[in-house]
Amino acid sequence: MEIWSFLTFLLVGILILKYLKQLWSSRNYPPGPFQLPFIGGLWRIGRTFNRDTFTKLAKQYGNIFTIWVGSYPVVVLSGYQAVKEGLINHAEEFGERPVTPTTKAMCKKRGIMTTNGHTWRQQRWFGQATLRKLGLGKKYAEHVIEEEALGIVEVFARTKGHPIDPVVPMTSAIFKVICGVIWGNQFYPSEEENQKIIEHLATFVKFGDSIFYVLYEMFPRLMEHFSTPLSSAIAKIDKAISLLKQEIAKHKEHEMQHDPQDFSDFYLYQIEKTKSDPDSTFNEDNLAQCILEFLAAGTETTASALQWALLRMATHPDIQDKVHKEMEESLGTSQSICYQDRKKLPYTNAVIHEVVRAKYVFPLGVARRTTKDVTMYGYSIPKRTIVLADLASVLLDRKQWETPEEFNPNHFLDKDGHFVAREEFLPFGAGTRVCPGEQLARMELFLFFTHLMRAFRFQFPEETGEMTKAPVLGFTFHPQPYKICAIPRSDSSQEKLK
């Protein structure tokens, strides 16, 4: 009995000492909620992420604060000045991604989003340069987007003004754009294969939203002994990767490498070119991971932004009519719309930017990690600390935006109605890890939105009650499910606008 009492005292003593050591070592970090044993400052967050919590914490502790997740410090940057100071002025020091138990198990140090160092530099440089080539240089992506935008106009036209939930058609059209950029038009995976990949990705996203994700990050060794959704999520990711590898093999059979047409052609050519370089990280494992990341990062984000856009147009018919009128006056009878046309459509362009600002789809971006000890605003942030840039706080920053809580396209217009690019507009992050798909996403948003606005007036079905405004947090912030009517624009309605 005595030995058990002694061991219990010893264990409690060790835990108390560990806890006190943690409290002591946290004294130089930016301030934050009091740390309780085991859970740290998580008691202030609750089970699900809520924007107001971060706003309240920034108000209480300032624009840089620390939340302890168990014994791990997470430093949060809030508001434009702090995010700019961190991600742009300290770009190198804040330039890594955390390597956590989950990212290691799922991404296996491949691809762009969760890698660091040499692999990240090579994959990122190549990925970004190729997306740019396909998008802006050859106008290839623009062509793919236009086709899908016309496709979705057809889907809405077939509803003949009856209510439709836009989520599935919108997500599938955006998914196809990314597929078109990756695989080209000729060698497209079948609908069935695409569906399987979408399902595998959904399981992964669901795991990311669950409490098991947090528990696994905090206590990986302990959680390995339990059957959790992590093992199923890893299995799904592995299945998605093997499906993508089958597609890569089919692509190779067509020997397009010497006249590259799409992302996989360019990548396969790069593997060939660098095969005798011992430092090359170009291989099919990394290619499959990059493709998976483009599909995951590029689909729900853009589709959510477009869902918000339709919702906003239905709640602001005056703005919707102004957009349509500008398009009629500036584009006239021109059949096709191209990305360059945004210069002729300052109001429409401002509306699209305002949708993305006011309904940030990726509120906390993707976590960063410090590459060395950093001093910021007088606080010491040690090497390898996890940092979150609260991008939503930048897009809603009262010091930067005239009416941050309102949907106000004037945020992006000068007094003469010219479009103004704002440096506080950071929905794609900033610095060395800024979203490499930004150009593609901007093109998609512009072309999908304008094609839809030209063809339809969007309004809620008559029976729609009060809409719940709170967004749903999944991989992104997206609207609560809703139905909308796409009423074809008739000549008479166009006349009325004039």
Ligand code: HEM
């Ligand atoms: C509206 C659409 C999109 C939004 C709002 C968005 C937002 C973001 C944000 C906030 C980050 C983190 C940036 C940072 O750490 O500073 C990111 C990273 C990333 N995004 Fe996007 N994104 C969008 C579309 C896309 C598309 C279309 C693709 C690819 C086809 C893409 C691929 C990626 C990748 C690979 C990363 C990781 C970059 C790295 O770690 O170096 N995203 N995105």
